[in-house]
Amino acid sequence: MKSESELEQILTKGEFAVTSECGPPRGADAEVIRKKGELLKGFVDGVNVTDNQTSVVRMSSISSCVILKGLGLNPIMQMVTRDRNRIAIQSDILGAAALGINNILCLTGDHQKFGDHASAKNVFDMDSIQLVQTVKLMRDEGKFLGGEELKGSPKMFIGAAANPFADPFEIRVPRLAKKVAAGVDFIQTQCIYNLPKFEKWMKLVRDRGLHERVHILGGVTPFKSVGMANYMKKSVPGMDVPDELIERMKAAPKEKKAEEGINICIETIQRLREIEGIHGVHVMAIEWEEMVSEIVKRAGLFPRPHIEG
Amino acid sequence: MIVAERKPLEQISSMIESNSKVLIVGCGECVTVCSAGGKKEVDILASALNMIRSKEGKPIEIRQETLERQCDAEYLEQLRGFIGEYEVVISMACGAGVQFMAEKYKNSLVLPALNTKFIGVTEEQGVWSERCHACGDCKLHLTGGVCPIARCSKSLLNGPCGGSTNGKCEISPEVVCGWQLIIERLSDLGQLEKYEEIIPINDWSTNRDGGPRKVVREDLRL
Numbered sequence: 001m002k003s004e005s006e007l008e009q010i011l012t013k014g015e016f017a018v019t020s021e022c023g024p025p026r027g028a029d030a031e032v033i034r035k036k037g038e039l040l041k042g043f044v045d046g047v048n049v050t051d052n053q054t055s056v057v058r059m060s061s062i063s064s065c066v067i068l069k070g071l072g073l074n075p076i077m078q079m080v081t082r083d084r085n086r087i088a089i090q091s092d093i094l095g096a097a098a099l100g101i102n103n104i105l106c107l108t109g110d111h112q113k114f115g116d117h118a119s120a121k122n123v124f125d126m127d128s129i130q131l132v133q134t135v136k137l138m139r140d141e142g143k144f145l146g147g148e149e150l151k152g153s154p155k156m157f158i159g160a161a162a163n164p165f166a167d168p169f170e171i172r173v174p175r176l177a178k179k180v181a182a183g184v185d186f187i188q189t190q191c192i193y194n195l196p197k198f199e200k201w202m203k204l205v206r207d208r209g210l211h212e213r214v215h216i217l218g219g220v221t222p223f224k225s226v227g228m229a230n231y232m233k234k235s236v237p238g239m240d241v242p243d244e245l246i247e248r249m250k251a252a253p254k255e256k257k258a259e260e261g262i263n264i265c266i267e268t269i270q271r272l273r274e275i276e277g278i279h280g281v282h283v284m285a286i287e288w289e290e291m292v293s294e295i296v297k298r299a300g301l302f303p304r305p306h307i308e309g
Numbered sequence: 310m311i312v313a314e315r316k317p318l319e320q321i322s323s324m325i326e327s328n329s330k331v332l333i334v335g336c337g338e339c340v341t342v343c344s345a346g347g348k349k350e351v352d353i354l355a356s357a358l359n360m361i362r363s364k365e366g367k368p369i370e371i372r373q374e375t376l377e378r379q380c381d382a383e384y385l386e387q388l389r390g391f392i393g394e395y396e397v398v399i400s401m402a403c404g405a406g407v408q409f410m411a412e413k414y415k416n417s418l419v420l421p422a423l424n425t426k427f428i429g430v431t432e433e434q435g436v437w438s439e440r441c442h443a444c445g446d447c448k449l450h451l452t453g454g455v456c457p458i459a460r461c462s463k464s465l466l467n468g469p470c471g472g473s474t475n476g477k478c479e480i481s482p483e484v485v486c487g488w489q490l491i492i493e494r495l496s497d498l499g500q501l502e503k504y505e506e507i508i509p510i511n512d513w514s515t516n517r518d519g520g521p522r523k524v525v526r527e528d529l530r531l
Contacts, residue, residue, distance in 0.1 A: 082463070086510070108470045111462050113480045122463070129467040130510040145510060163471035171469075171492055174505050178467060182507060190471060237472040237479040 002139065002185065005102040005157035006074045007046040011186065011215045015305045016273060017280030019046040019076065019188065019217060020292050022068065024059035033064050037071045039289045043296045044073075045304055046103055048188070048282070051078040055115025062092060065101045076159060077101050080109025085125040086134070086145050093135060097154030105159040105188065106131035129182045132160055136183035158183060162216075163190035164201035166238035173204040179214075186215040188282040191232070194240040195271055202275050211277025218272040221284045222291060223261035226250050262295060269299040310339035310430075311403045312437040313346060313423040321354070322361050324420050325397055329367070331358070332395040333422070334388065334410070335375035336402035343437055346401030346423050348375040354401065354422060379406030385413045392417055445515030445522065451508060453494030460487030466508040 001008055010017050020040050025032035040047055047068055051061040065075035077096050084092065093104065108128045112120045126134065135158050137143050142153045160179045164172050176187065192198045198218070205211050223229040226249045233241035245264060252260035265283075272278050281301075285291045296302050315321075325331055333351050341347030355371045362369040372395065376384040379402035388410075392398060397418045400407040404425040411419040427439040442459045448466075449456060458464045462480050469488030472479025476489040495501045513519070 108463060108465060110472065111480045113462075124463045124465065125513065126510045127463070127465040127467050128470075129507055133507070133510070161471065166469070166471045167473050167476060167486070168469075168489060168492055170496075171501075171504055174501075178505060178507055181505075237474045 003102050003155045003157040005046075005155075007076070007103055008157040008185065010045050010305055011279055013305070014279075016301065017046070017215070017217060018044045018296055018301050018304065019048060019280065019282045020044045020289070021048040021050065021282070021284045021286075022064070022289065023050050023053060023287070024061065024064040026056070026058050028059065030067050033059070033067045034071060036289045037068045037073050040292055041071060041073055043293045043302060043304065044283070045280075046074045046076045048076045048078055048105055051080045051107070051109065052083065052115070053078075053110070055082070055110050055112040055117065055120075057116060062096050062099070062101070065096065066099050069100050074103070075101055076103035076105050078105045078107055079131065080107045081124055081126050081128065081131055082109035082112065082122050085123050089126070089131065089134065090138065090144055093138060093154050093156065094150070094152075097152075097156060102155055103157045103159060104135055105161065106135065106184070107161055128160055129178055132158055132179060132182040132184045140183075157185050159186045159188060160184045161190065162187045163238045164192075164198055165190055165194065165240035172201060173208065173210070176205060176210055176214075177208060180210050184214055186217060186279075188217045189219040190238060191219045191221040191284060192268060192272070193232075193245055194242050195268065197240060199275060202277055206277050215279040216277055217280035217282045218269075218275075218278050219282045219284060220265050220268050220272075221286060222265035222288065222295065223249055223257075224288060225257050225261070229261075262291060262298070265295055266299050269295070269301075310342055310428070311405075311425060312343045312427050312429045312439075313340050313403050313425045315345055315350065315354070315401075315423055316421070318354075318357055318361070321399065321420075321422050322358060325358070325369075325399070328369070328396040330370045330394070330396045331399060332372045332374065332388075332392060332397070333399045334379065334401065335373075336379045336400075336406050337375060338378040338380070340401060340403060340406075340423060341375075343431070346403075351375055351401055354399070378402075380409055382409070382413060385410055388414070442516070444513075445519075446512065448508070451503065451506075452491045453498055453500065453503075455487060455490045455494050457487055457491060457508075460485075460490065462487075466511060 022036045049061045049064045052058055061077050065077045068075045106128045112122050135156055139153050139156055142150055144150055162176050229246050229249045232239050269281050283292050333355055335347050335351035351373045355373050378384055392414055399420050399422045400410050401422045407421045428441040429437050429439045432438050444458050457466055461468050462478050469486055473486040476486055478484040478486045495503055
């Protein structure tokens with residue numbers, strides 16, 4: 001094993017993994033994180049903890065991870081390169097590892113323009129691919145970027161995101177290949193709604209043999225309402241929502257919109273399980289964490305495998 | 310060229326509200342080309358300030374000059390004979406020109422009339438856009454002649470990020486995704502295989518991060 005991560009053990013054993021997500025609160029109340037954590041406990045193999053997502057200030061990912069770890073969950077610390085330079089990034093990786101966090105998801109991060117501090121200075125000392133290289137260097141070679149040796153390597157399982165639906169499509173697979181070459185261990189994809197397009201992407205991934213070098217987890221997000229489906233389609237950059245899904249949400253009776261959203265999500269998971277090279281699913285139920293257990297159960301992914309630590 | 314834009318008139322006017330003898334100095338280089346601080350703009354600013362002050366019943370004496378450029382001492386020297394007669398000097402040069410004039414005339418108060426924006430090009434009449442961040446270590450040979458540092462909103466060396474949609478940047482549908490441009494160029498040049506080479510983490514010490522920069526050419530020194 002490269003890391004001390006339970007998620008790595010599950011994926012290495014060939015089990016179909018389930019991860020989910022937890023957004024930290026806009027305040028110092030640890031109880032918010034604990035409540036979300038309790039809803040997910042036992043139903044997922046890893047929980048992403050976002051790092052000031054959409055550039056809105058929140059409790060730090062690292063501290064929220066520690067709170068979840070205390071509940072017995074397996075946190076995946078998201079880290080964006082927007083807010084920290086290489087000195088802070090390497091320092092936080094060491095700190096997180098020392099606190100028992102052994103998964104990291106390397107991201108660039110949304111531009112600060114989206115958030116509540118649009119006048120902030122951004123950093124972007126490195127990009128997400130260089131962050132993958134950085135963690136790998138620290139873990140496998142025991143070195144800092146500056147070349148000096150470190151004492152006590154951070155045994156992190158290294159993740160990154162992939163968006164098969166962003167533009168331009170022709171470099172989406174080459175971009176994944178770059179992340180694989182940089183040393184990524186697992187990939188979580190952007191929310192999948194357009195399955196034919198996703199399958200086309202996966203075929204190209206397989207043609208290059210990338211599915212054998214990295215564990216790919218397909219991302220899903222259930223629609224709560226027609227409004228949310230429309231918002232995802234029109235306002236979220238890099239999101240591809242086919243009209244037929246919007247129509248399905250519209251056609252559902254008023255009191256059953258949310259249920260229809262869950263149905264679509266479960267059908268998507270079933271389709272994903274059939275795709276060669278998909279090793280798991282990443283369920284992003286945004287501010288709807290209470291639905292994750294139901295989705296996991298109805299998708300036939302419960303109980304989760306237990307790995308002896 | 311260095312592209313600049315004049316500050317709002319009210320801001321310039323408020324900087325000199327207590328002065329009655331003002332020298333306005335334009336610059337004949339970049340800011341003339343981008344119509345921000347050349348002879349014509351000096352004229353316009355002087356007329357506008359005169360009008361404001363006449364209206365307020367506090368007339369003002371303005372002298373107008375436009376130098377070849379303000380980033381060379383020999384041209385700044387041309388002000389030596391009379392600059393001391395003015396309470397304040399408004400420079401219509403870029404930030405470099407304003408500072409150099411202040412350095413050369415230690416007893417004169419030199420104020421900026423422009424906001425210096427970027428190193429860029431004239432896209433079309435009346436439209437300028439950024440092309441270079443002066444990072445000090447040009448990478449254009451790696452990226453098809455399109456700069457990822459200046460043209461990607463996040464200066465990503467291995468882009469694009471997931472926010473690129475229909476060739477536009479996530480920050481605005483008005484902003485072209487720099488990495489889309491790079492990929493199109495590499496593709497046009499038959500060099501798309503270059504995309505897969507990971508550009509390593511950058512050495513920013515040649516950038517502003519390394520502190521104020523200087524170029525010394527011993528072969529040219531007197």
